[in-house]
Amino acid sequence: MRFLILRILTHSELGMFHEYRRQGKEGSKQRAINFDWNVVDRVFPAAKDSDLIEMDLLHDTDKGVSNARQWLKRQDKNWRLEGNCPKDKLYHYVEPGCLFAMDVEAGKSPASGAWAVFSADDHVTRAILADGESSGLAKSAMIALHDEEGMRTWQILSDARPDLFSAPKKEGIMSTPVKNVVLNNGVELAPNPARLVKILAAVGHTMPSAVADLVDNAISADATDISIKFGRPDGGHGRWMSITDNGCGMDSERLSEAMRIGGDSVYEDNSLGKYGYGLKGASWSQAKVFTVATKLEGEQSHHLTWDVDNMEGWIATSNPMEPWELEATVLGSSGTVVLWKDMRPPQNLSAARGLDPYSYEVMLLERHLALVFHRFLEGKAVGRKKVTITINGNHVEPNNPVGHPLASAYDAKTVRIPTEYEDGKVMVQAYLLPNEEEIAAYHQKEGADAARRARDLISLHGNWNDTQGLFIYRHDRLIKWGGWHQMWRTNDEKTKLARVVVNFDKVLDDAFKINISKQIVQLPMQLQAEIKSLANLARKDSQKKYRKPRQTPTTQPHAGFSTGANATRNGAEKMSAPTLSPTVSPGASPTPAPKVGIKEVKTDKFVWKVTKGMTGSLDIQVSDLNPGLSALVRQIRSDPHALSHLADFLGGLDEAEVQRHLMTERDD
Numbered sequence: 001m002r003f004l005i006l007r008i009l010t011h012s013e014l015g016m017f018h019e020y021r022r023q024g025k026e027g028s029k030q031r032a033i034n035f036d037w038n039v040v041d042r043v044f045p046a047a048k049d050s051d052l053i054e055m056d057l058l059h060d061t062d063k064g065v066s067n068a069r070q071w072l073k074r075q076d077k078n079w080r081l082e083g084n085c086p087k088d089k090l091y092h093y094v095e096p097g098c099l100f101a102m103d104v105e106a107g108k109s110p111a112s113g114a115w116a117v118f119s120a121d122d123h124v125t126r127a128i129l130a131d132g133e134s135s136g137l138a139k140s141a142m143i144a145l146h147d148e149e150g151m152r153t154w155q156i157l158s159d160a161r162p163d164l165f166s167a168p169k170k171e172g173i174m175s176t177p178v179k180n181v182v183l184n185n186g187v188e189l190a191p192n193p194a195r196l197v198k199i200l201a202a203v204g205h206t207m208p209s210a211v212a213d214l215v216d217n218a219i220s221a222d223a224t225d226i227s228i229k230f231g232r233p234d235g236g237h238g239r240w241m242s243i244t245d246n247g248c249g250m251d252s253e254r255l256s257e258a259m260r261i262g263g264d265s266v267y268e269d270n271s272l273g274k275y276g277y278g279l280k281g282a283s284w285s286q287a288k289v290f291t292v293a294t295k296l297e298g299e300q301s302h303h304l305t306w307d308v309d310n311m312e313g314w315i316a317t318s319n320p321m322e323p324w325e326l327e328a329t330v331l332g333s334s335g336t337v338v339l340w341k342d343m344r345p346p347q348n349l350s351a352a353r354g355l356d357p358y359s360y361e362v363m364l365l366e367r368h369l370a371l372v373f374h375r376f377l378e379g380k381a382v383g384r385k386k387v388t389i390t391i392n393g394n395h396v397e398p399n400n401p402v403g404h405p406l407a408s409a410y411d412a413k414t415v416r417i418p419t420e421y422e423d424g425k426v427m428v429q430a431y432l433l434p435n436e437e438e439i440a441a442y443h444q445k446e447g448a449d450a451a452r453r454a455r456d457l458i459s460l461h462g463n464w465n466d467t468q469g470l471f472i473y474r475h476d477r478l479i480k481w482g483g484w485h486q487m488w489r490t491n492d493e494k495t496k497l498a499r500v501v502v503n504f505d506k507v508l509d510d511a512f513k514i515n516i517s518k519q520i521v522q523l524p525m526q527l528q529a530e531i532k533s534l535a536n537l538a539r540k541d542s543q544k545k546y547r548k549p550r551q552t553p554t555t556q557p558h559a560g561f562s563t564g565a566n567a568t569r570n571g572a573e574k575m576s577a578p579t580l581s582p583t584v585s586p587g588a589s590p591t592p593a594p595k596v597g598i599k600e601v602k603t604d605k606f607v608w609k610v611t612k613g614m615t616g617s618l619d620i621q622v623s624d625l626n627p628g629l630s631a632l633v634r635q636i637r638s639d640p641h642a643l644s645h646l647a648d649f650l651g652g653l654d655e656a657e658v659q660r661h662l663m664t665e666r667d668d
Contacts, residue, residue: 001107001238001345002168003043004150004157006134007100007142009033009117014094018087032080033100035072036142040079042345043106043144044072045357046232053079055104058114058164062088065163069110091117099125101157103165107238114164116157124160128153146345147288169309193311200261201284207346207361208368213282214243214338215369216477219376219387221247221336228391229328230362239343241286242328249334250294252302259292259304259316279338284308287340291321293329294336301331366396367461372478374398381476399457401471401481402499406434406442410537415530417508424508428531430538433458433497435545468496468542470531472521473503480521487532494546498538500531544655596620596643598633607659610650618647626662 013033015026040047047053053072058065070083097120104113118125128134133153136143145153147168157165205213211228218226223245233239250258261280283290283306293303304316321329329337346361355363369389370377377398379386389396402409412429434442436455443451460467460481468491469483483491502523523531597619608629609621620643622633636642653659 001043001233002103002105002147004145004154005035005039005043005100005102005104005142006128006137006145006153007033007035008137009094009096009098009100010141011096014096016081016085017091017094018085019089019091020094023092030080031085032073032082034141035079035081036140037078038140038348039142039144040072041357042146043104044111044234045345045361046234046359047356054110056110056112057084057102057104059084059086060088060090060116060164061086062090093119095120099128101128101165103154103157107233108236109234111234116161116164124156127156131156193314194308197284197306197308197311200281205282205285207286208365210282210286211241211243211365212369212372213278215373215389217279218243218245218247218336219373219384219477221245221249222385223247223335224385224387226387226389228365228389230358230365230392231328233345233358237324238341239345240328241340241343242337244329244331244335244337246332246335249296249299249331249336251296251299255292255294255302255304256316259306280306283338283340286343288342288344290341291325291329291339292336293331293339295331295334297334301329303329362391366391366394367399369396370399371401371460371481374400374403374478375473375476384476399460401458401460401467401478402431402433402501404434404439404454404458406438408432410534413530413534415527417504417524417527419507419510422507424504426508426527427503428500428527428534430498430500430534432538432541433499435497465491465493465496468498469500471499471501472523473501474509475505476503484535485523485528487528487535492539492543494543495539497542497545498535500535500538502527502531540657547655596640596647598622598637598643600624600630600633607662608650610647610654618644620647620650 011025012028012030014020015028015031016033020026040053044053051074055070055072056067057070058067060066068084070081072079073082094117099118099120099122100115101118102113102115104111129137131152133145133150134143151168154165154167158167215226225246227242227244229242229244231237231240258279279292288308289305291303291305293301295301302318303321304318306316310317325339325341329339331337369391373387373389373396375381375398376384376387377389377396378400381387408431410430410432412427415426415428417424417426439454439458440451443454455464458464467482470481470485471478472480595618599619599621601621601623603623604625605623606621607623607625611619611621620633622630624630632646636646
């Protein structure tokens with residue numbers, strides 16, 4: 001966890017140096033250098049709000065380089081570097097615009113490192129500010145560069161001040177040059193291992209999605225218990241994580257194949273793996289070094305390690321592990337553990353209120369796994385046993401995106417998609433979620449916190465509007481969610497209660513263009529047409545919850561169509577009839593009914609039609625396609641209040657597109 005911190009110092013900060021004060025240049029009583037919040041959060045993600053972050057730092061003095069205990073102290077708007085105000089005269093050159101550089105090893109407590117100040121016209125300052133690695137200083141007074149992010153800047157500093165700074169080992173440099181092997185028909189050109197790994201690691205993983213890829217492997221190995229340990233980044237071993245399962249484990253031959261890029265793995269019908277790349281791609285996207293230890297029932301464990309800085313000849317090493325690594329990779333009777341070391345910190349990470357960045361990362365990981373693997377955590381994944389996942393000893397509880405008791409399901413439909421070798425099957429089912437008022441009413445007895453948590457789970461802890469749309473599963477594992485893909489371009493606020501679950505198996509991987517990280521999927525036009533027809537019902541029902549019901553002067557708004565918790569919905573056939581409010585409230589004077597005109601017509605275009613005139617009058621046309629409705633109209637045509645209720649009732653049926661279903665059945 002080594003960082004290079006750069007800051008352009010301002011006039012108010014230079015009072016830290018006694019020499020600046022002796023020259024009468026001090027304009028304020030601040031005696032410390034400011035450290036921006038985002039920098040401290042990235043470099044020290046486990047620091048608590050009330051903590052002092054202690055550091056042992058080398059720095060220049062009149063007598064040479066010296067070491068002093070300093071610390072970062074939290075202030076209202078930032079942190080401040082305190083504990084050492086140099087009295088040395090050598091700092092006579094400090095002026096606003098000079099460059100402050102700190103090299104800090106933050107993977108232990110107290111941290112250690114060195115700092116120096118370079119004048120604005122120093123060749124070091126000019127060289128660093130002329131390099132693209134300093135680009136962040138254009139919009140921020142301070143930046144923190146990790147590892148290869150500041151490779152050239154580190155080299156400039158170590159060349160100028162080797163007593164304070166040392167450049168990290170460069171990736172991709174091999175101890176011996178690659179020899180080109182001349183063959184009969186060409187030249188064998190082996191790739192540079194470290195640079196190829198860097199390309200392969202850029203697959204678009206976040207830390208949670210990378211961990212999910214390893215959980216895929218564990219479940220495919222019949223694991224029922226998966227334990228994730230995310231070490232504190234200041235615990236002495238840097239930024240590390242282990243993912244341990246109790247699956248079947250591997251022998252040495254299978255382990256070697258698993259560690260090979262594009263390993264020739266044989267996948268079961270319901271396997272969550274795909275390319276033989278997940279282990280390597282996910283691991284390299286997060287860490288420079290990863291070790292896989294595995295154990296078969298009744299046998300000893302064995303391990304292999306990939307280290308980006310030591311990959312000459314594509315040799316995975318099996319060197320003895322350090323004591324803390326052995327502790328982090330302990331296995332039961334069988335299983336596999338993946339240990340990530342030298343993990344890269346996130347570029348940007350906003351901490352939640354009351355949480356430091358490290359705890360926030362743990363929270364984001366928990367939320368991701370709770371959603372992606374909810375069917376496995378619930379024990380509802382086809383052909384799989386129930387799975388338990390823990391993070392630092394805490395159980396991950398499933399978050400089913402359509403699992404609230406008030407969510408109502410429409411009829412499921414199976415769609416066949418032809419492929420070159422066999423037909424694939426896709427299960428499609430639409431759902432309508434409860435709105436916030438319904439959630440609050442349902443959880444009223446449990447209290448406001450329960451209602452708030454239910455809403456957070458349904459909205460996936462974010463913007464509810466962004467989570468409407470498709471939830472696409474591959475073998476019961478959620479791979480993509482939110483949005484309507486190419487079917488509708490935007491997410492309408494009024495359709496945010498509509499979700500459609502789509503589940504397919506690996507037969508359709510090629511047809512759906514699943515990418516290496518299993519995060520991109522393209523649905524064929526045939527399937528989109530089927531999904532759109534089912535989604536339309538849920539979208540329109542969602543819109544009705546936002547649409548104000550039709551009102552007349554004599555009636556209260558009709559209640560619309562309702563379903564019970566988890567009821568099955570299928571257009572109008574499964575819906576209950578609207579409930580009408582009484583015409584006149586007790587003790588109130590009757591209100592004159594609106595003018596309603598009735599006309600019986602002969603047509604095969606509709607069963608009824610309700611129109612509203614410019615003066616507010618209502619006209620009802622009734623065909624002879626439904627004798628019962630025609631008879632009812634003749635019975636009540638002299639009662640204006642009854643006709644008003646009928647117009648309101650038929651209008652509600654039109655909103656639910658009941659007549660369309662009736663006409664479709666008649667045509668069939």
